Amino acid sequence: MTKNKHVQIRNKHITRKRLISAVGSLLAREGFNGLGVNAVAREANVDKVLIYRYFGGLSGLISAYGKEGDFWPSALELAGGDLQTFARCSLSEKLSRLGHNFIKALKKRPVTCEIMIWEMTERNELTIELETIRENSMIEFYQMFLLTRDNEQDLQTVVTLIGAAISYLVLRSRNIDLYGGLDLSSDAGWQRLEKAIEVIIQGTIGND
Amino acid sequence: MTKNKHVQIRNKHITRKRLISAVGSLLAREGFNGLGVNAVAREANVDKVLIYRYFGGLSGLISAYGKEGDFWPSALELAGGDLQTFARCSLSEKLSRLGHNFIKALKKRPVTCEIMIWEMTERNELTIELETIRENSMIEFYQMFLLTRDNEQDLQTVVTLIGAAISYLVLRSRNIDLYGGLDLSSDAGWQRLEKAIEVIIQGTIGND
DNA sequence: TGACTTTGTCACCGAGCGGTGATATAAGCA
DNA sequence: TGCTTATATCACCGCTCGGTGACAAAGTCA
Structure with missing residues (x-):
């Protein structure tokens, strides 16, 4: 040394x-x-x-x-890299891609994960700042792509719920492999999850 | 002193x-x-x-x-206090109640919330022990009430996903009020959430 | 050159931490 | 009563922490 x-x-x-x-x-x-x-x-x-x-x-x-920092995925990243292609998709396709890309984005940002956990344990300058950034980014994304029709509050809440679930499972998967029978350490487990997300989306909004 | x-x-x-x-x-x-x-x-x-x-x-x-400790809600508590009544409900009614009761159970267990966050940051004797208890409890609950039919893996995953979302939102709500436009500090926000859960359930399994 | 500012180093403080060996004292028993 | 043992206290160790004041050395400019 x-x-x-x-x-x-x-x-x-x-x-x-x-x-x-x-x-x-x-x-x-x-x-x-x-x-x-x-x-x-x-x-x-x-x-x-x-x-x-x-x-x-x-x-x-x-x-x-x-x-x-590049803590939070941009709208571009969540859309999959090409905003125009994304905009042309059906709503269910959009949501499905959004879920997939959000999982990827979170998995490759260990520091963001760390901070998200931090946010749950205490409030300080950084967590408050990051919270604001994320909240704005989410709202912006909603407005840009998802909530074209009004009174679709239920849909927005469903999307938020899926986002919360993804966040939780990604955060857990860093230390714990098994959750509710879901193997978070294997690709198969995550595919099962994405499949379930699609089922939810289809069931909620049909093929629109 | x-x-x-x-x-x-x-x-x-x-x-x-x-x-x-x-x-x-x-x-x-x-x-x-x-x-x-x-x-x-x-x-x-x-x-x-x-x-x-x-x-x-x-x-x-x-x-x-x-x-x-009484860390994790029992099957009885998740069912709402009366297993027989619960068993007689339709599947969608079961799931809806499950979600509602799970939110309540988690909210009234601050120590459990603390430990769940702990589980995400490190592994030690307690977190490993608690993880085992919870995982067993969840599996047991699935087998008892939900997975009467086989090949309903998608449904189980959907339920797990909803559980994950609830966990995340309850944990966050302790420090942070707003998430994805959802006000976690108000009853109205939680009602919106429960409504969304019902929408998901209906969409996923119909009225069975 | 010499004076002054900026930048970085060092030594130290009090506090709290996890951990331990020696000691006091209450309880139980002959 | 006295002896032993179980139980609880105390004093101390080495370490890390957050924080600060004194100082050294490089850069700048007249």
Whole structure:
């Protein structure tokens, strides 16, 4: 173990970036439990006092991190990469793709998963900020593609419910394989789930 | 603040119970983050060394706690208090009641909610034990009331999905009011949700 | 060059943590 | 009564935590 703090370059900008990205890697590796001033400074290989100098403290650093991340899938990603093709699909096809893409998007964002769990245990700068981002993104998506007709509140709630279920199952699957007879560690299990989502969608809105 | 450790009665059984119940109240009040040897001992007003003597450590104490709790709703509770009436209902009526009762059961078990979140962040004696209890309970319930016909795998998955959604929304509602346009802090929001569940059930299995 | 600012290092604080060995004291029994 | 044992307390260890003030060294500019 070489102690290379002594050769630290002197560049505020780079140091800030190192700290911010340390938050990300630490969050991905250890979860929000391991997120402290000492740990972040260690991870960034930077003195912890700089966290106070540059960000006013850990919460400032965390919210700086929150502003730079690709935490939540964009409408584009949820639509599957091509908005126009998506817009031309039938409603049931749209919803089916939405479910599929949402599962994929969540699975490949371990930090987002970590934060979603965090949101359930406490409220702080980051979780509040992320909550706002997500809520806006969801509403925007609804308005863009799904709720063309009015008084379709039930449909919106069904979609929200499916989204909640997906969120829960993805979050659980990170530590626990089995849920209600569903094997969340296998592709087959997730296919069964997507199938069920399609059944729900078909049953709820028909072939529209 | 009186320091009443000195008048502590000398009764192993009672002391054990005090420690075990301290785990429960601490879990309910502070969540699993505040659950440490010192904190539990303080809460029980007992010296922490007794945790090691009587339970071999915190994990032993926690798993002793896990064996004594009413964490997971029984089949009876999920059925609504009367198994025979429930058994006579139509399938869709059963599922609808199941959803309603599951929401109620979860809402009134803050410690269970805490543990469910805990399960998503790490695996330890308690979470593994609780996971087993719940999984068995769910399977048992399926077999008892829902899966009379074979090859109804889709239906089981739909039910699991609804259960997952309920779990997620109840857990979130403890810290966050809004989700996908759904107001989780109001009865109206939950009624909207139950309505959506009914829509899903009707759409999936008809009036059977 | 010398003065001043910016950037990074270091040493230290009090507090809380998990964990343990020595000790006090109440209970039970001869 | 005295002896033993079960039960509970206390003092202390090493560690990490969040946080701060003093200082070193590089950069900047006159």
